[in-house]
Amino acid sequence: MSFDFAGKAVLVVGASRAGIGSAIAHAFRDAGAEVAITGIEDAPAEKDRGLFPYHQVDVTDAAAIKALAGRVPTLDVLINGAAITSRGEEMDPAFFAKVVDVNLHGTFRMAEAFHAHLARQGGSLINIASMYAQFGSPKNPAYGASKAAVQQLTKSLAIAWAPDGIRVNAIAPGFIVTAQSEKSRQDPTHVANVAARTPLARWGQPEDIAGTALFLASGAAQFITGACIPVDGGYSIA
Ligand SMILES: NC(=O)c1ccc[n+]([C@@H]2O[C@H](COP(=O)([O-])OP(=O)(O)OC[C@H]3O[C@@H](n4cnc5c(N)ncnc54)[C@H](O)[C@@H]3O)[C@@H](O)[C@H]2O)c1
Numbered sequence: 001m002s003f004d005f006a007g008k009a010v011l012v013v014g015a016s017r018a019g020i021g022s023a024i025a026h027a028f029r030d031a032g033a034e035v036a037i038t039g040i041e042d043a044p045a046e047k048d049r050g051l052f053p054y055h056q057v058d059v060t061d062a063a064a065i066k067a068l069a070g071r072v073p074t075l076d077v078l079i080n081g082a083a084i085t086s087r088g089e090e091m092d093p094a095f096f097a098k099v100v101d102v103n104l105h106g107t108f109r110m111a112e113a114f115h116a117h118l119a120r121q122g123g124s125l126i127n128i129a130s131m132y133a134q135f136g137s138p139k140n141p142a143y144g145a146s147k148a149a150v151q152q153l154t155k156s157l158a159i160a161w162a163p164d165g166i167r168v169n170a171i172a173p174g175f176i177v178t179a180q181s182e183k184s185r186q187d188p189t190h191v192a193n194v195a196a197r198t199p200l201a202r203w204g205q206p207e208d209i210a211g212t213a214l215f216l217a218s219g220a221a222q223f224i225t226g227a228c229i230p231v232d233g234g235y236s237i238a
């Protein structure tokens with residue numbers, strides 16, 4: 001049941017912009033893990049520089065992912081959080097394809113590349129889905145479709161890799177204040193509507209997601225696989 005991750009190696013993919021990935025990285029670091037982070041940016045957010053080894057890896061670049069897997073000797077926990085979305089721009093077929101490539105194929109590419117690492121350790125894979133996996137999202141159709149697919153992929157990988165001792169789960173955050181949601185937060189009606197519809201009556205902060213990642217990777221979750229846990233202040237049940 002331990003939440004002590006001393007001696008465990010954790011890689012958080014998509015943690016470069018001081019958002020959810022960064023909060024998860026800090027939580028594992030505080031719990032004693034050796035944590036490395038990735039992102040598409042040249043460098044991580046200023047607050048995280050020097051705290052975590054950083055790998056600039058594009059999740060659409062299979063060769064770069066393979067090279068990363070070759071550089072990482074051992075891995076106990078992989079968090080897949082790289083994603084893009086752009087409100088109001090996702091009916092464009094080229095951008096739709098890009099969103100699916102990053103969010104869905106990128107998640108699978110990373111998972112597949114580290115499958116052997118996780119199998120060696122009896123490790124844990126955690127994918128970041130979204131409450132948009134459940135709801136129609138007219139302004140983010142590619143994002144919603146990709147996150148529904150990430151949730152479904154989580155179930156398939158959980159079954160496929162259970163014999164390897166790997167547990168595969170997902171987290172479905174609600175509306176969280178990060179760089180990704182910045183564009184949508186320019187719309188005051190949207191900001192107010194989200195809080196009004198959320199039973200806990202606020203937007204989430206990146207730190208709200210971190211404890212669930214820690215839990216899912218811990219021994220306390222040893223009989224949980226294929227689950228997708230909403231962390232959304234009750235948005236999805238209201
Ligand atoms: N913010 C929200 O409201 C919210 C809600 C539900 C789910 N999520 C999910 O949480 C995760 C973290 O998002 P966030 O809100 O912290 O946003 P963020 O923009 O801070 O994080 C996204 C990360 O993805 C990385 N990324 C983007 N394109 C990439 C590419 N091609 N290759 C590699 N990395 C790439 C970025 O570098 C960044 O580190 C994402 O999966 C996001 O979809 C966010």
Ligand SMILES: O=C(O)C(=O)C[C@H](O)[C@H](O)CO
Binds near residue numbers: 129184
């Ligand atoms: O719900 C998510 O997964 C999002 O990232 C939503 C963003 O906050 C934003 O509303 C998208 O337009």
